[in-house]
Amino acid sequence: MDFDLSFYKGKQVFITGHTGFKGSWLCKMLSNAGANVTGYSLDAPTVPSLFEIAGIGQDVQSVIGDIRDYISLKKVFDEVQPEIVLHLAAQPIVRDGYKNPVYTYETNVMGTVNILECIRNSTCVKSFLNITTDKVYKNKEWEWGYRENEELDGFDPYSNSKSCSELVTHSYKNSFFADGEVAVSTARAGNVIGGGDFAKDRIIPDCVRAAQNKEDIIVRNPFSTRPYQHVLEPLYVYLMIAAMQYNDSRYADYYNVGPDDCDCLQTGVLVDIFVGFWGEGIKWVNYCDDGPHEANFLKLDCSKLKSAFGWKPRWNLDKAVEKVVEWSKCWLGGNNVRACRDRQIREFINSRK
Numbered sequence: 001m002d003f004d005l006s007f008y009k010g011k012q013v014f015i016t017g018h019t020g021f022k023g024s025w026l027c028k029m030l031s032n033a034g035a036n037v038t039g040y041s042l043d044a045p046t047v048p049s050l051f052e053i054a055g056i057g058q059d060v061q062s063v064i065g066d067i068r069d070y071i072s073l074k075k076v077f078d079e080v081q082p083e084i085v086l087h088l089a090a091q092p093i094v095r096d097g098y099k100n101p102v103y104t105y106e107t108n109v110m111g112t113v114n115i116l117e118c119i120r121n122s123t124c125v126k127s128f129l130n131i132t133t134d135k136v137y138k139n140k141e142w143e144w145g146y147r148e149n150e151e152l153d154g155f156d157p158y159s160n161s162k163s164c165s166e167l168v169t170h171s172y173k174n175s176f177f178a179d180g181e182v183a184v185s186t187a188r189a190g191n192v193i194g195g196g197d198f199a200k201d202r203i204i205p206d207c208v209r210a211a212q213n214k215e216d217i218i219v220r221n222p223f224s225t226r227p228y229q230h231v232l233e234p235l236y237v238y239l240m241i242a243a244m245q246y247n248d249s250r251y252a253d254y255y256n257v258g259p260d261d262c263d264c265l266q267t268g269v270l271v272d273i274f275v276g277f278w279g280e281g282i283k284w285v286n287y288c289d290d291g292p293h294e295a296n297f298l299k300l301d302c303s304k305l306k307s308a309f310g311w312k313p314r315w316n317l318d319k320a321v322e323k324v325v326e327w328s329k330c331w332l333g334g335n336n337v338r339a340c341r342d343r344q345i346r347e348f349i350n351s352r353k
Contacts (some may be wrong), residue, residue: 003240003309005349009034012124014082016115017089018060019044019051021197022131026086026235029345031059038080039072040065041089043089050196053331067111069132070118070341084127084242087115088306090162094135097158097200108161109168117171117318120184124182127246128187129238130169134227134258135159137188145261145301148188148254166254172253183245183252189234190227190300192256193320195327197231202269204321207274208328209281217275217284222268227258227299230320232348240309251308258300263317273318277325314351 013030017023018039037060044051051057061080065072067089090108091097097104132181137146138153152167154160154266166186173184185327193204203219210217234257245251258264271284304310315323323344330340 002085003236003243003344005033005239007033007243007246008084008239011035011084012080013227014035014077014080014085015039015060016087016111018056018062018238019049019064019335020088020092021050021194021199022231022235022352023088024050024054024191024196025194025231025345026088027056027060028054028213028341029232029235029239032345037061037065038082038195040067040076040078040289042066046198046200048154048198050198054341068106068315070114073114074118074121081122081124082211083124085115085119085125085129086238086242087112087128089115090159090165092133092154093199093201094158096162101154101157102251104157105161105164108158109164112168116168120172121303122214122285122287125181125182127242129242130184130187131163131234132162132188133159133236134190134256134298136163136166137298138253139263139298143297145258145264146256147301148256149181153156161327171252178250180252182250183249185237185241185245185252186254187234187241188254188256188300190229191232192232192234193324195324195344196337197330203270203273204324207278207284208324210284211278211280211328212332214280217271217282218287219268219271219284221236221289221311222286222290223268225264226270226295227264227266227316228270228320229259229263229313230315230323230348232314232345233257233259233320234347236314237305237311240311244309249335253304254307255305255308256300256302257305258302259313259317261299262343263313264299265317266303270321273321274325277322314348
């Protein structure tokens with residue numbers, strides 16, 4: 001099905017985690033569609049940040065606050081009276097979860113409780129979507145994709161905290177929203193790439209930093225297999241789910257969001273694609289630093305999403321990496337990244353794979 005983003009024109013939308021990489025792209029998609037967007041989040045998590053570089057604060061009402069602070073969150077929530085809530089706020093890095101597990105659980109679990117409490121104690125919300133991760137599943141390192149009915153039991157503190165966030169959402173849905181007055185879903189997305197991601201310990205940002213500094217790209221786990229997709233792919237799906245369940249609560253469910261099997265590739269292959277598009281003689285080297293445990297093989301079965309919505313990915317991985325390089329070179333060249341971002345959004349929406 002072709003979902004029309006014009007659904008969001010004039011809608012009151014509340015986004016947690018709006019200053020992050022995915023949140024910044026999501027804010028602009030909604031702003032371009034005419035939505036009234038309020039974001040609640042800590043300051044942008046990286047320096048530099050897409051939120052600042054692309055001037056996202058010009059496009060939305062931005063509130064700086066901690067998702068762990070229920071009183072502050074509730075105050076803003078009650079002022080906005082949102083119809084649709086998209087929950088992205090999280091501590092999103094596996095290695096940071098090992099370094100600071102308490103903060104990770106407080107943010108990813110109690111942050112979910114807090115936003116659901118805001119919804120439970122209001123009458124304005126019709127649609128809620130909790131964005132989690134493919135890492136919520138108990139990873140058995142098997143070769144087929146995980147389905148939505150597989151066991152949830154992430155290994156490390158980050159992954160496990162997101163599993164807990166899923167379970168919290170399930171409990172609230174069963175306990176408080178079973179009548180369907182508030183449609184509740186979760187979306188478990190695979191690894192995303194896109195222009196403006198400056199996070200540490202992520203392969204594409206590491207590639208861009210190395211290229212910027214004219215250094216070799218260090219690849220820690222070149223043989224690990226992941227479902228890579230451009231950030232616009234899951235964001236479009238999030239907006240589609242939230243809109244469809246707004247109008248029909250039968251769409252409320254738990255969905256995997258990932259690429260087709262052909263784009264579930266080893267990290268080394270992804271970096272090869274990046275090197276090909278970037279040029280300038282850059283190369284990568286295999287370097288194992290004996291870091292903490294991370295999954296070697298992980299992909300998703302997205303047949304449920306495809307069946308429910310007639311959805312299919314729009315950009316393959318080559319196109320996704322090409323767009324990362326395009327945006328990154330625009331930024332490094334001092335050109336208009338807002339225009340580049342808007343052009344890529346338009347191209348994505350108007351494209352068919």
